[in-house]
Amino acid sequence: MKITDTPPADVGAADRPPVQKATVTDPARKRRDVSGSTLNVFSHGVLILWAFMVVMPLLWAVMTSFKDDASIFESPFSLPDKLHFENWSRAWSEAHMSDYFFNTVIVVGGSLVGTLLLGSMAAYVLARFDFPGNRFIYFLFVGGMSFPIMLALVPLFYVLKNMGMLETIPGLILVYIAYSLPFTVFFLTSFFRTLPSSVAEAAMIDGASHTRTFFQVMLPMAKPGLISVGIFNFLGQWNQYMLPTVLNNNPENRVLSQGLVELATSQGYKGDWSGLFAGLVMAMLPVLAAYIIFQRQVVAGLTAGAVK
Amino acid sequence: MQHGKYRFIAGFLGAPLALYVIFVIWPFIQSIYYSFTDWTGLSPDFEMVGFDNYSRMLEDQIFWDSLGHSLLFALLLPLVTLGLALFFAFMINVGGRRRKGAAIAGVRGSSFYKVAYFFPQVLSIAIVAVLFAFAYNPNEGAINGLLRAIGLDSIQPQWLGDPDIAIWAVMAVMVWATVGFFVVLFSAGMASIPRDFYEAALLDGASRVTTFFRITIPLLWDTVQSGWVYLGILALGAESFAVVQIMTVGPGGPDYSTTVLVLYVYQTAFRDGQAGYATTIGVALLVITLAFAALVMRLGRRERLEF
Numbered sequence: 186m187k188i189t190d191t192p193p194a195d196v197g198a199a200d201r202p203p204v205q206k207a208t209v210t211d212p213a214r215k216r217r218d219v220s221g222s223t224l225n226v227f228s229h230g231v232l233i234l235w236a237f238m239v240v241m242p243l244l245w246a247v248m249t250s251f252k253d254d255a256s257i258f259e260s261p262f263s264l265p266d267k268l269h270f271e272n273w274s275r276a277w278s279e280a281h282m283s284d285y286f287f288n289t290v291i292v293v294g295g296s297l298v299g300t301l302l303l304g305s306m307a308a309y310v311l312a313r314f315d316f317p318g319n320r321f322i323y324f325l326f327v328g329g330m331s332f333p334i335m336l337a338l339v340p341l342f343y344v345l346k347n348m349g350m351l352e353t354i355p356g357l358i359l360v361y362i363a364y365s366l367p368f369t370v371f372f373l374t375s376f377f378r379t380l381p382s383s384v385a386e387a388a389m390i391d392g393a394s395h396t397r398t399f400f401q402v403m404l405p406m407a408k409p410g411l412i413s414v415g416i417f418n419f420l421g422q423w424n425q426y427m428l429p430t431v432l433n434n435n436p437e438n439r440v441l442s443q444g445l446v447e448l449a450t451s452q453g454y455k456g457d458w459s460g461l462f463a464g465l466v467m468a469m470l471p472v473l474a475a476y477i478i479f480q481r482q483v484v485a486g487l488t489a490g491a492v493k
Numbered sequence: 494m495q496h497g498k499y500r501f502i503a504g505f506l507g508a509p510l511a512l513y514v515i516f517v518i519w520p521f522i523q524s525i526y527y528s529f530t531d532w533t534g535l536s537p538d539f540e541m542v543g544f545d546n547y548s549r550m551l552e553d554q555i556f557w558d559s560l561g562h563s564l565l566f567a568l569l570l571p572l573v574t575l576g577l578a579l580f581f582a583f584m585i586n587v588g589g590r591r592r593k594g595a596a597i598a599g600v601r602g603s604s605f606y607k608v609a610y611f612f613p614q615v616l617s618i619a620i621v622a623v624l625f626a627f628a629y630n631p632n633e634g635a636i637n638g639l640l641r642a643i644g645l646d647s648i649q650p651q652w653l654g655d656p657d658i659a660i661w662a663v664m665a666v667m668v669w670a671t672v673g674f675f676v677v678l679f680s681a682g683m684a685s686i687p688r689d690f691y692e693a694a695l696l697d698g699a700s701r702v703t704t705f706f707r708i709t710i711p712l713l714w715d716t717v718q719s720g721w722v723y724l725g726i727l728a729l730g731a732e733s734f735a736v737v738q739i740m741t742v743g744p745g746g747p748d749y750s751t752t753v754l755v756l757y758v759y760q761t762a763f764r765d766g767q768a769g770y771a772t773t774i775g776v777a778l779l780v781i782t783l784a785f786a787a788l789v790m791r792l793g794r795r796e797r798l799e800f
Contacts, residue, residue: 228584228600235581236609239673243612245635246624258633262642303509310505314498322510329517333730333782335755336775337520339762340527343534344520363516366509395501424617426735431759442619446739449623461627468620476615480608483615488678 246469250462257458272463276448282464284437285444292354292440293422296361300418301411303362304369305377309399311370312377313385323374329367338431345432352435360428365418372417372489376410377403416479416486423472441468524772534768546773556774558749559757560781562660566667566728566753567785571721574668578675579717581610583705585676586683587691607680610673618670618732622739625666629653629740653741656750663736663751667728675720682713722786729782730755754778 249257250272252265276282311323341360342351350356380403388398404411426442433439439447448464476483528546532539550556585603600606613621628635629652637649652662686709694704710717727733734755738744745752745760755778762771 232581232584232600232606235577235672236606238669239612240609242624242628242635262635262638303512306505307509310502314502316499316502322506325518326513329513331726331783331786332521333726333755333775333778335730335734335758336524336772336779337517339534339758339768339771339775340520340523341516342762343768344515344523359512360516363512366513366517370509395497396504399505420615424615424619426617426619427731430738431763442617445617445623446619449626449739458627458633461623465620465623469616472615472617473612476612477608480611484607484611484677487614487674488681 243469243473246462247466250459250466252459252462254457254459257462269459272459273467275457276460276463276467280448280460280464281439282441282444282448282467285439285441286467288354288438289423289441292357292361293419295354295358296365296422297415297419299358299362300365300369300422301415304366304414305373305404305407305411306399307366308370308373309377309403312374313382323370326367326370329364330371334364334427338427342431352433352438354438357429357433357438357440360432361422361425364428365422369414369418372414373407373410376407380406412482413486413489416483417489420472420483420487444468524775527769528773528776530769532769533766534762534771535766539769542769546770549770550773550777555749555752555757556754556777559752559754560777562752563729563733563754563778563781565660566664566733567725567781570664570667570671570728571724573664574671574724575675575717575720577668577672578679578720579710579713581606581672581676582679582683583709586680587701587704587709603680607677610676612673613670614674616670618735619739621666621670622736625669626653626740629662654747656747659741659746660751663740666736666740667732670732671724671727678716678720679713682716683709686712718789721789725785725789726782729753729778729785734759754781 245262248265251268251270252272253269256263256266307326311319311326345351345356345360348356350359384406385398385402388402389395393401424442425440426446429440429443433443436447445464445468448461527539529541529543530539531542531545584600585606586599627633631637631649631651631654634652636652640646640648650658653659690708690712691704694708699707733753737746737751737753737756738759741747741751743749743752745756754774758771758774758778761774762768
């Protein structure tokens with residue numbers, strides 16, 4: 186990250202060239218023999234504009250979460266007079282954001298472990314064993330990636346209802362796992378194919394069972410693939426909105442995204458906008474922090490999913 | 494040994510396959526069956542009604558409205574998003590001032606842009622929708638506040654409340670949320686294009702615009718194409734459901750002006766208690782999604798032969 190590399194002078198140059206002319210032409214003349222300098226100024230201008238459009242709403246939300254209600258409307262763009270931390274504590278406890286947070290951690294934690302375990306088991310078998318129906322099962326899994334989930338949701342609602350798992354956390358975990366399997370199996374199958382088979386064979390000759398070979402030899406070797414697909418699934422499951430909206434209407438079991446929408450609807454009536462923004466930033470911060478810290482892995486994990 | 498192998502395969506494949514079949518495959522098959530019934534979803538009794546639901550769907554104005562909006566999303570969202578992303582990625586990787594010895598260069602701070610642009614991608618679409626629903630609020634929201642602040646008091650649109658504007662306001666949010674991902678994706682693709690190609694073209698007197706259309710786009714075409722399918726499926730499915738359901742009044746917008754197919758399925762099944770008819774609309778959605786993917790693949794192949 187080179188934040189300091191973006192010279193503020195170029196913003197001015199792109200936005201209002203006539204006013205800033207005196208300061209800008211001088212360095213520009215020096216560069217004139219170097220082709221592409223106009224393009225350079227132009228591209229910086231456009232890029233900074235979009236960066237501004239992306240970052241500002243988020244910073245604005247953080248800033249607003251520390252304001253009191255009156256100043257949100259009177260002076261929406263000014264800094265808060267003081268940091269109103271009571272917005273945060275109100276959202277955390279009274280608006281139940283802590284409960285939603287806790288539910289999300291349980292649901293995503295359970296789903297993530299389940300998805301990686303079951304997904305890698307299925308992918309390992311599909312990638313390395315020949316048996317009748319192998320291709321059929323593989324395409325059955327992979328085909329699920331292209332179907333609109335909404336079509337299945339109506340019957341799925343009643344499948345869960347009949348099993349007594351509607352509006353329960355275990356039910357939601359099983360559904361998350363099932364809907365994460367297509368991509369996970371697809372990704373890990375091609376990953377297991379690339380691993381050398383000699384190591385697994387050596388383990389077998391030493392007398393390890395298939396199960397033991399998988400857990401003690403192959404799974405540790407597949408760690409990079411598991412991390413990529415794990416990040417992909419973590420973000421997808423943490424941010425899931427449609428599945429819990431349909432399958433989980435019990436207020437006790439709401440996840441973060443649902444809880445936030447609920448908060449937005451109810452605060453709209455109560456007029457507690459500062460509390461809403463505190464809740465919004467609360468829901469936003471964990472993933473943003475994770476992204477900034479693990480930026481490289483997140484980008485690699487997500488883009489690996491899209492290209493292959 | 495052989496016996497042990499099959500027992501192992503069955504043991505490892507059993508649980509994931511069972512879960513997948515029960516929660517994904519079986520509901521899919523059921524939904525096609527239910528689309529021929531008059532099931533309400535509330536009681537266990539229903540009857541086969543043949544193609545009644547399908548003929549009803551063809552005469553349902555709300556269905557046609559939602560279909561129109563869904564198709565608009567599926568066509569326009571990829572066009573705008575991928576177009577912007579290609580433009581930004583090209584700027585970041587090739588738009589920089591030429592330095593000594595290098596034919597092309599990225600702008601300074603390119604890694605900062607890639608980090609910042611990717612931000613919205615990690616956020617839940619629900620969070621994004623709530624944030625922008627507030628920003629669009631005509632009296633109290635930030636966007637009209639900004640317009641007032643720069644002296645444009647006369648322009649105070651109702652945004653989500655105006656049937657003519659609402660759908661564009663919603664789509665702008667979807668573009669905002671998805672561009673960054675493709676900037677990063679295309680940047681990675683552009684970084685792997687050999688520098689010699691650009692050098693050769695620039696030596697021959699090609700402008701940067703020419704290199705963009707003649708070198709960058711053709712070599713990135715596969716990535717663009719899979720991005721197109723991916724975005725189209727998003728726009729037909731989960732993403733448009735979340736933004737429209739959360740952001741627009743109703744939900745579905747004033748006078749159904751922003752409703753999309755996936756939201757209409759949800760409302761028909763769970764609000765109106767017409768599960769059979771809802772699955773019929775769902776089947777239509779499935780057909781459209783598959784047709785869309787096939788169409789993009791087909792058009793994409795032709796396009797690629799031109800170069």
